[in-house]
Amino acid sequence: MNSQEKDIKRMVHATKMKDRNNWRKLNGKDFNIYTPIALVVIGIIWWIAADIVNKPFLFPSLKSVMEALFRAVTDLYVLRNIGITMRRVLTGAFYAFIIGLPIGMIMGYSKTMMRAFAPFINSLRQVPIMAWVPLSIIWFGLGDGPTIFMIAFTGIFTIILNTIAGVQDISKDYYNAARSMGANTMDIIKDIVLPGSLPGIITGLRLAIGMGWMSVI
Amino acid sequence: MSISVQGITKVFSNRRDKKTMNTVLQDISFDVKEGEFVSLLGPSGCGKTTTLNIIAGFLKHEGGNIQVNGKDVNKPGPDRAFVFQNYALFPWQKVGENIVYPMKKQGIPKKQRQEKLKELLAMAHLEEYENYYIHEISGGMKQRVALLRALACNPQILLMDEPLGAVDFQMRQMLQVQLESMLLGSKKTALMVTHDVDEAIYLSDRVIVMSRDHGRILADIKIELPRPRDRKNEKYHQYTNELSDILRSALNGEVKNQGDEELLEFIQKTEKKDSKKTSFAQGGAI
Numbered sequence: 001m002n003s004q005e006k007d008i009k010r011m012v013h014a015t016k017m018k019d020r021n022n023w024r025k026l027n028g029k030d031f032n033i034y035t036p037i038a039l040v041v042i043g044i045i046w047w048i049a050a051d052i053v054n055k056p057f058l059f060p061s062l063k064s065v066m067e068a069l070f071r072a073v074t075d076l077y078v079l080r081n082i083g084i085t086m087r088r089v090l091t092g093a094f095y096a097f098i099i100g101l102p103i104g105m106i107m108g109y110s111k112t113m114m115r116a117f118a119p120f121i122n123s124l125r126q127v128p129i130m131a132w133v134p135l136s137i138i139w140f141g142l143g144d145g146p147t148i149f150m151i152a153f154t155g156i157f158t159i160i161l162n163t164i165a166g167v168q169d170i171s172k173d174y175y176n177a178a179r180s181m182g183a184n185t186m187d188i189i190k191d192i193v194l195p196g197s198l199p200g201i202i203t204g205l206r207l208a209i210g211m212g213w214m215s216v217i
Numbered sequence: 218m219s220i221s222v223q224g225i226t227k228v229f230s231n232r233r234d235k236k237t238m239n240t241v242l243q244d245i246s247f248d249v250k251e252g253e254f255v256s257l258l259g260p261s262g263c264g265k266t267t268t269l270n271i272i273a274g275f276l277k278h279e280g281g282n283i284q285v286n287g288k289d290v291n292k293p294g295p296d297r298a299f300v301f302q303n304y305a306l307f308p309w310q311k312v313g314e315n316i317v318y319p320m321k322k323q324g325i326p327k328k329q330r331q332e333k334l335k336e337l338l339a340m341a342h343l344e345e346y347e348n349y350y351i352h353e354i355s356g357g358m359k360q361r362v363a364l365l366r367a368l369a370c371n372p373q374i375l376l377m378d379e380p381l382g383a384v385d386f387q388m389r390q391m392l393q394v395q396l397e398s399m400l401l402g403s404k405k406t407a408l409m410v411t412h413d414v415d416e417a418i419y420l421s422d423r424v425i426v427m428s429r430d431h432g433r434i435l436a437d438i439k440i441e442l443p444r445p446r447d448r449k450n451e452k453y454h455q456y457t458n459e460l461s462d463i464l465r466s467a468l469n470g471e472v473k474n475q476g477d478e479e480l481l482e483f484i485q486k487t488e489k490k491d492s493k494k495t496s497f498a499q500g501g502a503i
């Protein structure tokens with residue numbers, strides 16, 4: 001068979017066997033060209049503006065900022081500390097996730113559980129983070145403990161609320177459809193609640209990690 | 218398998234004012250014999266979707282019971298396959314996985330599942346779309362996938378809630394022909410909810426008209442037209458008129474919202490046009 005037929009066969013095979021987005025990526029059409037262009041444009045504007053203002057104390061030039069950035073990134077002390085901070089944030093977010101996720105899913109799925117826990121969650125959530133500093137130092141000692149606790153504290157409520165929203169957003173039709181196709185309760189949890197609430201869960205996790213990074217300061 | 222609805226009553230309580238009750242269905246009874254295709258026709262809000270949901274087991278009823286093949290049913294189950302008005306296809310699964318889902322729940326082995334999947338996709342002309350996600354296909358395709366999913370386990374009873382409601386006119390006619398040919402071979406019992414008179418006549422053996430008066434059944438008409446249906450048959454027009462008359466009497470005196478008033482106006486306008494035509498013919502004859 002000639003090369004054209006081979007191409008057609010290959011295309012049909014790729015479309016059938018894989019997600020058709022994979023075919024587009026093979027052709028390179030999915031490469032994001034906009035971010036580098038945007039960065040270059042911003043860089044040019046910065047360079048020219050710094051030249052015009054000509055007050056290096058108020059508005060540093062792009063050249064000096066890039067030099068400082070290079071020095072910081074290659075400094076081992078800075079890198080080690082970035083690593084320590086990242087570890088704290090991720091550990092705190094991890095604790096927030098494994099505690100917050102089950103609570104959020106149970107509260108989202110069952111109205112009675114929601115009514116039982118919501119008052120506690122809502123009031124505990126209002127306590128400002130700084131108020132926890134002395135108590136957490138007494139509990140966990142100096143060092144990693146209080147930091148991780150506060151990161152987890154900030155993150156857990158975000159994760160709980162977003163998980164609840166994720167579970168409640170699942171349309172009732174999906175439950176009805178699954179039941180009428182012979183799904184038992186375990187199936188419902190595995191096939192509908194978990195995949196259906198995933199968007200909400202992921203949002204909660206992203207927010208929690210982001211807020212954790214901010215609060216570590 | 219036959220369905221027997223005996224004296225169903227359904228009361229909804231008003232959310233804001235817990236004391237006021239809304240009796241949507243009061244003592245509704247009808248039968249669907251094995252292999253029959255019955256349509257529930259009626260104006261919006263008359264309770265036909267509620268009836269279907271109760272038969273499917275999604276809603277509880279107060280009083281009366283539902284029997285399938287002589288046995289009482291209360292819960293949803295694979296013996297009554299349901300096609301939803303909003304499709305209810307799982308968006309996190311591809312088309313093929315959606316159709317195969319009920320077969321997985323029934324424990325059908327993998328090889329048979331794949332064979333049946335290929336057969337169903339070929340029947341609806343959707344072979345190339347097996348690996349697409351639900352949000353990547355059009356409305357008419359989603360409707361077909363929802364129907365295929367309901368047919369996947371060869372159910373004895375098919376319950377459909379306005380299955381062709383969200384589809385455009387051309388696609389609707391095409392899907393009606395496809396649906397008819399799909400069900401013609403098998404002896405499936407089917408119960409469909411629709412508000413489209415033409416669709417009801419085209420697809421069903423019997424049409425039950427419900428009204429807003431607590432879902433009271435106004436008429437139970439047998440459609441005696443040869444299958445496969447032909448819209449150009451003279452009797453077809455007769456049935457359309459008869460059912461439109463009954464529907465109008467269902468709306469008369471109970472006009473509830475803007476849509477109903479417009480419908481009533483439309484019916485009165487077409488009446489005036491018809492009467493004008495006949496008087497002109499008579500005048501012309503003189």
